[in-house]
Amino acid sequence: MIKYPNYDRSILSIASSVLNHFGVKDCQHKTLPEFDKLLEKDYKNIIVILFDGLGTRP
Numbered sequence: 001m002i003k004y005p006n007y008d009r010s011i012l013s014i015a016s017s018v019l020n021h022f023g024v025k026d027c028q029h030k031t032l033p034e035f036d037k038l039l040e041k042d043y044k045n046i047i048v049i050l051f052d053g054l055g056t057r058p
Contacts, residue, residue, distance in 0.1 A: 011050055018048060 007013075013032035020031050021039040039046070 011052060014048065014050065018046070021046075 008030045009032060012029040014035050016027040016029045017031040017035040017039060019027050020036070
Protein backbone atom coordinates (compact mmCIF):
# COMPACT_ATOMS: atom_id res chain seq x y z
CA MET A 1 0.00 0.00 0.00
CA ILE A 2 1.39 3.40 -0.99
CA LYS A 3 1.13 6.05 1.69
CA TYR A 4 1.33 9.59 0.38
CA PRO A 5 2.58 12.51 2.47
CA ASN A 6 0.06 14.59 4.36
CA TYR A 7 0.92 18.08 3.15
CA ASP A 8 -1.68 19.60 5.48
CA ARG A 9 0.43 18.55 8.49
CA SER A 10 4.06 18.89 7.48
CA ILE A 11 7.05 21.20 7.51
CA LEU A 12 5.22 23.21 4.85
CA SER A 13 2.44 23.81 7.38
CA ILE A 14 4.91 25.15 9.94
CA ALA A 15 6.39 27.54 7.37
CA SER A 16 2.87 28.68 6.44
CA SER A 17 2.09 29.29 10.11
CA VAL A 18 5.14 31.52 10.48
CA LEU A 19 4.33 33.41 7.27
CA ASN A 20 0.72 33.83 8.40
CA HIS A 21 1.90 35.14 11.77
CA PHE A 22 3.89 37.86 10.01
CA GLY A 23 1.00 38.90 7.79
CA VAL A 24 1.44 36.87 4.61
CA LYS A 25 -2.12 35.78 3.80
CA ASP A 26 -1.75 34.12 0.38
CA CYS A 27 0.15 30.97 1.39
CA GLN A 28 -0.55 27.94 -0.78
CA HIS A 29 -0.53 25.49 2.14
CA LYS A 30 -2.62 25.20 5.28
CA THR A 31 -1.17 26.27 8.60
CA LEU A 32 -0.54 23.90 11.50
CA PRO A 33 -3.11 24.64 14.25
CA GLU A 34 -0.80 23.53 17.10
CA PHE A 35 1.92 25.88 15.87
CA ASP A 36 -0.58 28.69 15.31
CA LYS A 37 -1.58 28.39 18.97
CA LEU A 38 2.07 28.78 20.05
CA LEU A 39 2.40 31.87 17.88
CA GLU A 40 -0.69 33.50 19.46
CA LYS A 41 1.50 34.63 22.34
CA ASP A 42 3.10 37.93 21.43
CA TYR A 43 6.74 36.88 21.53
CA LYS A 44 9.40 39.47 20.80
CA ASN A 45 11.60 36.99 18.91
CA ILE A 46 10.74 33.75 17.15
CA ILE A 47 13.34 31.15 16.23
CA VAL A 48 12.31 28.06 14.32
CA ILE A 49 14.82 25.29 13.61
CA LEU A 50 13.54 22.58 11.28
CA PHE A 51 15.36 19.30 10.84
CA ASP A 52 14.24 17.24 7.88
CA GLY A 53 15.81 13.80 7.89
CA LEU A 54 13.69 12.24 5.19
CA GLY A 55 16.15 12.54 2.31
CA THR A 56 16.81 9.76 -0.17
CA ARG A 57 20.59 9.61 0.27
CA PRO A 58 22.58 8.75 3.39
